[in-house]
Each structure stands twice: as C-alpha cells, then as structure tokens.
Amino acid sequence: MEQRPTLSRPGLALALVSAIGMVLAGVGFHIALIILAIWLGTLWLSAPRPPQPDRSGGDGAFTRASVGDLIEHSATPMLLTQGSRVTTANLSARRLLGSHLVDQDARVAFRHPEAIALLARDAAGSAIIRGLERRRDIWSMNRQPIGDGFAVIELVNRTSEADISRAHTDFVANASHELRTPLASIIGYVETLLDTPGSLDEETSDKFLGTIAREARRLQHLVEDLMSLSRVEAEKHDQPEEEIGFASLVERAARDAAGSERAHRLEMHCNSPVLIAGDSQQLEQLVRNLVDNALKYGDDDKMVSVAVDMSDKGEATLTVEDRGEGIAAEHLPHLTRRFYRTDPGRSRASGGTGLGLAIVKHIVERHRGRLDIDSVQGEGTTVTVRIPCKAPSQAAVRDIAKLS
Amino acid sequence: MSEHTVKAFDDDITRLRGLIAEMGGLAEVSIQESLDAMVQGNEGLAEKVIKRDRKIDAIETDVDKLAVRIIALRAPMADDLREVIAALKIAGVVERIGDYAKNIARRVGEIEGRKRFEPLTLLPAMGDLAAEMVHDVLTAYASRDPELALEVIRADAKVDAFYNSIFRNLVSHMVENPATISSAAQLLFVAKNIERIGDHATNVAEMVHFAATGEYPPDEDS
CATH class of the missing domain: 3.30.565.10 (Histidine kinase-like ATPase, C-terminal domain)
Incomplete structure (x- = not known):
C-alpha cells in the first residue's frame, strides 16, 4: 500500500508560480530558490497522510468474514462481538454454547455476573466463570477489544484442573473407611486363628476362614471398582x-x-x-x-x-x-x-x-x-x-x- | 428468529433477552453462594448475596420499563409479543428466586453449633438439584428450547420428594435433640425456600415453553 504522503498539486503550482514571479520581480535567483525550497518543505510536512483502511465501512464486511474464517476451526471456543451482540462464533463455540448464540446479546450466552462485568468494561481482561455448559464447569474467559466496538472473546476450560484436587480429597475421605472395614475383620479373624492354635474346633475355624475369604474378595471388588472409577474420572475431560x-x-x-x-x-x-x-x-x-x-x-x-x-x-x-x-x-x-x-x-x-x-x-x-x-x-x-x-x-x- | 424491518426493534428484543440472562446469572450465583454460606457459616458471603439482590431488583425494573416501552412503541405481534410477555413474567419470577436466595443467606447467622449439626449435610444435595433446574431453565431460555424446558418441569418432582425427605428427617432430629430445635426450624425454612426455587424454575420453564411454541406445556401432575 502507498504509504508516502502526496503533495497537493495546487500547492505545488502556487509555490512554483510565486518563485517564478519573485525572479521576474527582480528578487535574487538564490533567494527565490531558497524560499521555494522552504515552501515545498512545509507543503511536504503538512501533506495529508493516506487514510487508514476503514474496518467497519466499505470492505469491513470482508474483514469480519475473514476473521470468522480464521477462527472457525480453532479448537478453542472463540467469539467476535460488536457492542453487546455476538456477530461471529467459531465451530467450537457453537458446539459449546449452541448455534443460537450468533446475533444474540452476549449476555444471553454468558450470564455469569463476572462475565457480564467483563463484557460491560470496554477493555481487555479476563474472568473466571462457572457453569457455562454444565453447572459445575469452570472456564476462563479472555476478552480483547480490536477497535470499532469489536472484541474477540476466547474461552479456556479450566474444569479439569479444579477437579483433580477435589477428586483427591474425595477419594481419601471416602475410600479409606471402606477399605479399612474389610481389612479390620480379616486381620481380626486371622489373629484369632493365629493366637489360639488347636483350641478352635474345625467348624469354627472353617467359619472364620470363610469370613476371611469373603472379606478379601470384597476388598478385591472394591479395589477393582475404585480403579475403574478413577480411570473414568481421569479421562472425564476428553x-x-x-x-x-x-x-x-x-x-x-x-x-x-x-x-x-x-x-x-x-x-x-x-x-x-x-x-x-x-x-x-x-x-x-x-x-x-x-x-x-x-x-x-x-x-x-x-x-x-x-x-x-x-x-x-x-x-x-x-x-x-x-x-x-x-x-x-x-x-x-x-x-x-x-x-x-x-x-x-x-x-x-x-x-x-x-x-x-x-x-x-x-x-x-x-x-x-x-x-x-x-x-x-x-x-x-x-x-x-x-x-x-x-x-x-x-x-x-x-x-x-x-x-x- | 427472523430479522425485522425495523432494526431498532431487533435491538430492543436482544437487549431484553440480555437483561433476563443477566438477572438469571445473578440469581444462579446467589443460590449457590447462599447455600455455600449456609453450610460453611460464612457470613461475609451471605452479606454479598443479600447485597446482590438489590442488583437483581434493579434489573427487574429495567426489564419492566423496556418491555412496556416495546409494547407501547412497536406493538409487537405473534411470537414477538409472546417473547416480550414471557420476558416480563420471567423477570418477576427470577426476582422471586433471588429473594429466596437472599432469605437463605439471611438465616446463615441463625444456625448454632454448626459443626455438630448433622441435618446441614442434607441441604447441599437438594440445593444442587434446584440450582441445576435454574441453570437448565436459563439455558432453555437462551436457546429457546421447549424440550429442555419440559425436562426442567419434570425435575421438579425430585426436588419435592427431596423436600419431603428432609422435612421428615428434620422433624425426627428435633424430636431426638430438643436443644437444636431453633436451628432445625431455620433449616426447615431454608429447605422450603429451596423447594420454592424449584417451583419457580418450573414456572419459568412453562413460560419458556410458551414463548417458544405458543402453548403452555401439558400438565403432568395428573
């Protein structure tokens, strides 16, 4: 694109005519030349810069469409808003929030107070919002104004990070009790059998062994189920x-x-x-x-x-x-x-x-x-x-x- | 919805929907935080919920004004009229939901001996159900989805069943521990408030269904 400022033609002509006039009127040739040079210099300095391409008018529609194309297949949900309206949403965003959000008020898509506060500020920023798609998920929302009332919003899912720490506490709290109960009875019965060798009749010791076997099997099932539960939880987000x-x-x-x-x-x-x-x-x-x-x-x-x-x-x-x-x-x-x-x-x-x-x-x-x-x-x-x-x-x- | 010839009308409707969503978002957070405050005994959080209710009330007034203005200036017809009427009614209901959250937050200071007060553990699960309903109904409103609205209506039975279970539980707790009667009575009110939140979510769901289809959903109680 032509970035050099252009001199206005009437200004040029006027300067030339004045210089020639001055020479004809008997002013010294050198002085006339210097004045001409200064004149042209000021003209060059004050020449209007070529106008920046206007984003909103003229071929602005084309620009917006191309931004839409650019973000369409991004894996991160992204939206383009103008004022309070959503004008473009990429594929991931439409999948996440439903395709109805295009042309809606952005507040309809993000109703969390933090998000609304972010939308209301006309400045770059980010917010943590809960319950975007499901009630318990956590997303971080980044907003970047790009001029003319347009802004790009990007969403990043943070649920998994928050989940991991919670899952750990849950697991320890619940599982330890459940694991300890069968272990306690196994240990109890085994100790009884060990402490009193020979003094137990066969029927009782068989009963004890049966209980031990049952509790051990229960422990085995429990461990298997806990394993599959934590496997499912680990993969929950893909x-x-x-x-x-x-x-x-x-x-x-x-x-x-x-x-x-x-x-x-x-x-x-x-x-x-x-x-x-x-x-x-x-x-x-x-x-x-x-x-x-x-x-x-x-x-x-x-x-x-x-x-x-x-x-x-x-x-x-x-x-x-x-x-x-x-x-x-x-x-x-x-x-x-x-x-x-x-x-x-x-x-x-x-x-x-x-x-x-x-x-x-x-x-x-x-x-x-x-x-x-x-x-x-x-x-x-x-x-x-x-x-x-x-x-x-x-x-x-x-x-x-x-x-x- | 198809575009209107008068662009300003589109803008008004969009703004109206935006306001409802904003109110709903505030109410949703209030429900969650009031319950968290109740369980943890966090009076600062409760104070925040009580303050937020004023914001919800202010938005309701805005919705009222805007809806009346739309009706007066643009004389909407058919689905547009339903949209505006539904917004007007939904705003009233969401405001009530906010009030219930505020009521729950108000009672946070009234519970004594929180650590050993076992009925408190029953509330979060019930609150979750009601908050889920409010979340779903707002999503249904945003996407104009009558099916999801019907689902919310069906979910209300679960909240009601939960309320009955908590009621029985609390009454038997009071019989066994007369010292905690005043705290337990407060919790009865909290449970009742949650149950009402569920009912109001159902009301919103009915209006979402009405705005989307023009018909009130079939009565499933009978």
Missing part, C-alpha cells in the same frame, strides 16, 4: 471418539452381565440402529452395572427389560427397568454418591461395593449424557441413560441403509 453401534453393544453387555443362569430373565428391545460416539469399554461397564443392579434388586422371578431407542431430540436412550420393591423417594437423589447404600446390610450381603452407580454416573457424564432414576415403591425401578447421538458418517448411513 470426549470419546469411537463410533459405536449402541444397540448391539447393549445387547452384548447385558447378556454378559446376566450370565447363563440369569439370562432368561432379560427382555431385550435393542432393534433400532443408533450410532453414538463413545468409549466401548466404559459403555459396556455402564450397561453391566445397570443390568446387574436390576437383576440383583428386582424380584427373582420377574423380568428385567432392557431397551435401546432413539429420542425425538436425537439422543440414544437406554432404559433398564426392573420389577421389585423399588427405592424410596428419599434415597433417589443420593444413589449416585460413592458408597451410598439404601440398605447397607443387604448391599453387603450381595457383595455390592457402593460404587456401581457412581461409575455409571461418571461414564454418562463423560459422554455428555444424562442419567435419570425413577422408582415407584412396590413396583420397580427404571433407569434411563440418554447419550447424544453422533451425526452418522457416510459409511454408517450406507450400512444402515443396507440393514433396513
């Missing part, structure tokens, strides 16, 4: 990508959970082809835990129904329904808490660790799904898991077309 036929996975995992002796109690409705993006190992565990619970806590002679369907909103739904005594309403909200038991005695007797539903909840959360537990006492319990569907790839569409 979204699973694997393309999975949900119905066949559910069917396989449910049969697996029931085993040969309980398989006749399963009633499967897994015919709709539903594709989701997920982690097959974790989803199998989810189904196993739910089906095992239903078989365990439902009545022994009643069927357990397992159904996979597609909701109107494009979510894969898994429903596991049992008929049995059900769960009292006051327990429902706590069910997914670690080590929560509605009836500690029964749960212990059936070898439960108190972690099954906590694992389920974490797996559902990792898949950005929802978990609902409904129960009517005396009738039974229904667990519904909803996981957003993957937009089917071309190959998958062809497969489904072939199937139907």
Whole structure:
C-alpha cells in the first residue's frame, strides 16, 4: 500500500508560480530558490497522510468474514462481538454454547455476573466463570477489544484442573473407611486363628476362614471398582471418539452381565440402529452395572427389560427397568454418591461395593449424557441413560441403509 | 428468529433477552453462594448475596420499563409479543428466586453449633438439584428450547420428594435433640425456600415453553 504522503498539486503550482514571479520581480535567483525550497518543505510536512483502511465501512464486511474464517476451526471456543451482540462464533463455540448464540446479546450466552462485568468494561481482561455448559464447569474467559466496538472473546476450560484436587480429597475421605472395614475383620479373624492354635474346633475355624475369604474378595471388588472409577474420572475431560453401534453393544453387555443362569430373565428391545460416539469399554461397564443392579434388586422371578431407542431430540436412550420393591423417594437423589447404600446390610450381603452407580454416573457424564432414576415403591425401578447421538458418517448411513 | 424491518426493534428484543440472562446469572450465583454460606457459616458471603439482590431488583425494573416501552412503541405481534410477555413474567419470577436466595443467606447467622449439626449435610444435595433446574431453565431460555424446558418441569418432582425427605428427617432430629430445635426450624425454612426455587424454575420453564411454541406445556401432575 502507498504509504508516502502526496503533495497537493495546487500547492505545488502556487509555490512554483510565486518563485517564478519573485525572479521576474527582480528578487535574487538564490533567494527565490531558497524560499521555494522552504515552501515545498512545509507543503511536504503538512501533506495529508493516506487514510487508514476503514474496518467497519466499505470492505469491513470482508474483514469480519475473514476473521470468522480464521477462527472457525480453532479448537478453542472463540467469539467476535460488536457492542453487546455476538456477530461471529467459531465451530467450537457453537458446539459449546449452541448455534443460537450468533446475533444474540452476549449476555444471553454468558450470564455469569463476572462475565457480564467483563463484557460491560470496554477493555481487555479476563474472568473466571462457572457453569457455562454444565453447572459445575469452570472456564476462563479472555476478552480483547480490536477497535470499532469489536472484541474477540476466547474461552479456556479450566474444569479439569479444579477437579483433580477435589477428586483427591474425595477419594481419601471416602475410600479409606471402606477399605479399612474389610481389612479390620480379616486381620481380626486371622489373629484369632493365629493366637489360639488347636483350641478352635474345625467348624469354627472353617467359619472364620470363610469370613476371611469373603472379606478379601470384597476388598478385591472394591479395589477393582475404585480403579475403574478413577480411570473414568481421569479421562472425564476428553470426549470419546469411537463410533459405536449402541444397540448391539447393549445387547452384548447385558447378556454378559446376566450370565447363563440369569439370562432368561432379560427382555431385550435393542432393534433400532443408533450410532453414538463413545468409549466401548466404559459403555459396556455402564450397561453391566445397570443390568446387574436390576437383576440383583428386582424380584427373582420377574423380568428385567432392557431397551435401546432413539429420542425425538436425537439422543440414544437406554432404559433398564426392573420389577421389585423399588427405592424410596428419599434415597433417589443420593444413589449416585460413592458408597451410598439404601440398605447397607443387604448391599453387603450381595457383595455390592457402593460404587456401581457412581461409575455409571461418571461414564454418562463423560459422554455428555444424562442419567435419570425413577422408582415407584412396590413396583420397580427404571433407569434411563440418554447419550447424544453422533451425526452418522457416510459409511454408517450406507450400512444402515443396507440393514433396513 | 427472523430479522425485522425495523432494526431498532431487533435491538430492543436482544437487549431484553440480555437483561433476563443477566438477572438469571445473578440469581444462579446467589443460590449457590447462599447455600455455600449456609453450610460453611460464612457470613461475609451471605452479606454479598443479600447485597446482590438489590442488583437483581434493579434489573427487574429495567426489564419492566423496556418491555412496556416495546409494547407501547412497536406493538409487537405473534411470537414477538409472546417473547416480550414471557420476558416480563420471567423477570418477576427470577426476582422471586433471588429473594429466596437472599432469605437463605439471611438465616446463615441463625444456625448454632454448626459443626455438630448433622441435618446441614442434607441441604447441599437438594440445593444442587434446584440450582441445576435454574441453570437448565436459563439455558432453555437462551436457546429457546421447549424440550429442555419440559425436562426442567419434570425435575421438579425430585426436588419435592427431596423436600419431603428432609422435612421428615428434620422433624425426627428435633424430636431426638430438643436443644437444636431453633436451628432445625431455620433449616426447615431454608429447605422450603429451596423447594420454592424449584417451583419457580418450573414456572419459568412453562413460560419458556410458551414463548417458544405458543402453548403452555401439558400438565403432568395428573
């Protein structure tokens, strides 16, 4: 772009004419030349600089579109605002906040007071906001004005950092008690057996050994469940990508959970082809835990129904329904808490660790799904898991077309 | 929503929605902080919640003024009219939600012997449910999503069940520990306030559904 200032033509002409006039009028040639030089010098200094390209008017629309293109595929959610309105949002931002936010007031997208304070200040800055997508997540929001009322907003997810420290305290608080109980009884019985060699009759010592074996196995289950819980938690923040036929996975995992002796109690409705993006190992565990619970806590002679369907909103739904005594309403909200038991005695007797539903909840959360537990006492319990569907790839569409 | 010929009308509606979202954001934070203050006995935080309520009230007045101005000057029709009417009503309800959060914050100083007062541990889970409803309903409002609104309406039953459970729990606690009756009675009010927050979130959900579809959601109680 031409950056050198241009001299105005009338000014040049006037200077030249005056110089010639001065020479003709008899002023010395050198003096006239010096005056001309000074004149031209001042003209050059005061010449108007070429105007800066205007960002908002003229080809400003083009500039904005190109900024939009520039940020579109950035992995960081980014937005462009003009005044209080969102004018452009890149793909990640639309995925995070919904595509409705374009052309809305930015406050609709970020309603946290800190964010609104940041939007109201017309200066660069950042804010920590909670509950952007889900209620508990933490994001840092950076805003940089770029002139003409435009500003770029960038969002960075900080949830995982905050989660790690909380997960540690939770784990220590909950797990140590649960781990210590079986250990205490193992140690107690073993010490009794060691201290009194020969004085115990066979029946009693067999009973003791049985208890030790049972408690050790319980400890083993507990450790296994804790391991898988912490594995799920560790991966909580990376979204699973694997393309999975949900119905066949559910069917396989449910049969697996029931085993040969309980398989006749399963009633499967897994015919709709539903594709989701997920982690097959974790989803199998989810189904196993739910089906095992239903078989365990439902009545022994009643069927357990397992159904996979597609909701109107494009979510894969898994429903596991049992008929049995059900769960009292006051327990429902706590069910997914670690080590929560509605009836500690029964749960212990059936070898439960108190972690099954906590694992389920974490797996559902990792898949950005929802978990609902409904129960009517005396009738039974229904667990519904909803996981957003993957937009089917071309190959998958062809497969489904072939199937139907 | 499609654009209007009068650009200023679009601006007004956008501003109205922005104000509602701002109010909602404040209320959401107030609920969370009032419960945190209650559980931790943090009176400074409670004071902050009480102060914030004035801000919510001020925005409600702004919404009222703007809505009346839109109706008077632009005579909106069909979905625009629904949008404005819904905003007017939602602002009133969100203001109530803010009041409940303030009421909870006011009671923070009234609980004695916090360390050994076991019923306190019941509140956060219930508060979480109600706060989740408020969060979801505001998201539903932002995205004009009637389905999510229906989900919020369904979630209210859980909060109600929770309230009943806490009520029974507190009453039996009072019977066993007469010394803590005054604190436990305060907690009853707090639980009631949370339950009302859930009810009001349901009201907002109904209006979101109405603004989006023109119909009130089917009554699921029966």
